Amino acid sequence: MQHQIFKKILTILLALVFSAAATNNVAFAQISSTADCSSVNYGSGNVTVTTLVCPLLLTINILMLSAGAVFVVMIFVGVYKFAVSAGDPQIIAGARNTLTWAVTGFIVIVMAFTIIGLVGNTLGADGTTMGTTAIFDAWITTLNDFFCLSNKIPGC
């Protein structure tokens, strides 16, 4: 009975995650696709939107990639276990466990990245990408003015 309820909840969550991802393009799109993170000059001494946000976006993107890679690797761990089981029911049960938890873990990770996207959207980031970082603009300008971090401000 409990198992059935868990299954139902899991199915609903899965459907939610995939519909959110499909409609909002949040979790699966590479987050930094519009931010120009390829030509950031970290040595200039100026604190800008890109010098603050690009490392964060890069980290998130690398984590997403690694999550996908680890998921595929865990599937192959299950495949190895099936392959070397030679009909042993205990090893087969272990392999099935490995696959179950690999899928569960991946769903949780996808949900986590969806939450990142949803929070970003709610706080005013661009609808399809968080790379534009509109919400950070005002903060950074204020910080620059306050600490005289930008060379462009006269009198600094």
Add this chain to the structure above:
Amino acid sequence: MFDLVPKETLSPLKITPITTIGGFLGIILNIIGGVGIAASVGSLLVAGIKYAGATHSGNPKAKDIAKNALTYAVVALVLALMAMTLKVIILNTLGVDNATLNNATPDF
């Protein structure tokens, strides 16, 4: 003197440089995937031979075990092929382009 074999064909080890993290992950996953498919095909072969032997000898317990092994060897092979497709889908969605993935096999 002339070379019997052109020098460039004698180069012992040629490895394409890895420039992106996507290419790196692609190479790792391709190696793991290749070994996984090879392992499942090998186990399919071994289980098939065992099943044939058990059928021939008429030992029902050994036949059951061999049948189980055969079933899960097929499952492993299907899963391995599925995971190779899944790898392409996931890495493509996360921004690794197909060209990087297709070239992501080590040249020995």
